[in-house]
Amino acid sequence: MASSPSHDLNRVRAAARADSEVNFGFWAYLMSDVVLFSMLFLAYVNLSQRYAGGPTPGDIFSLHGVFLETMALLASSLTFGLAMVSLHQGKKNHIIGWLLATFLLGGFFLWHEVSEFVHIIHEGASFDRSGFLSAYFGLVGTHGAHVFFGMIWLLTMVAQVALRGLTPAIGSRLARLSLFWHFLDLVWICVFSTVYLPGLIQGGSA
Amino acid sequence: MSHSDDATPGHAPTAGAYITGYLLALVLTLIPFGAVYYDAFSPGVMLLVIAATAILQLGVHLRLFLHLDMSQEQRWNTISVLFSVFTIFVMVGGTLWLFYSLYSRHMMVGY
Structure with missing residues (x-):
């Protein structure tokens, strides 16, 4: 702790660079996750019209609900970005505030998604009803599970920033969480563009 | 880097x-x-x-x-993205091709 505060902040900034060597391994993990999601998307595209006499997308999807979820996740990408801006400015309380805002938006997304799952399962559209529903729950559920683990990670980082302050190690971890969180929003764009919107086109057979 | x-x-x-x-x-x-x-x-x-x-x-x-950009610092990240896109293209394209071919050979009806 002999060095000046501005020197310490520069070390935190350097550690938080998304293109540092340590973060490349995490980036490679994200790319493997991209491949995993692409297979789930493929399964969905192949099975999306196998209704087995059960409910169709038009019966169970709600444009209103998906829109709210999309807005929450997009806003959470912005709040996480502002947390990283605060990190570069060395403003500890701002980081905690933006991370908590991200957590709440992620929580709103997940709460909304799970309550829609419960609702449609209650109406008989469970994952074992048809190939379409198996692929739907498999794909959207995997994304939701990622959001859930991202939220646990967010809370962990809030606690670390609050208790230990800004250290290079914490800056480095926040950079990886930032990649993870933005990546979740990227996958969600593919979800609403592949699953929800084509399924809700009126009279469409997509 | x-x-x-x-x-x-x-x-x-x-x-x-x-x-x-x-x-x-x-x-x-x-x-x-x-x-x-x-x-x-x-x-x-x-x-x-x-x-x-x-x-x-x-x-x-x-x-x-x-x-993400093509700058020196980001090059390997970007290359790994391009490699993933290629992998996905092979797997997704190949599977769709396979299923389409299978479908047209068997004329499967509403399974």
């Missing part, structure tokens, strides 16, 4: 870049949702609009949120 203690100002994230990215992403989200909500086009055109805005929005996110 090694800048040690040097926090190059050109790479510092700015609130302006994130807000720009957010607004662009917002517009590119509102267009397909609006098109579906107002039933604005025929189903075929609608799918094109959804796909085009999604690809544009992926680009906005990669550039302005994940800061």
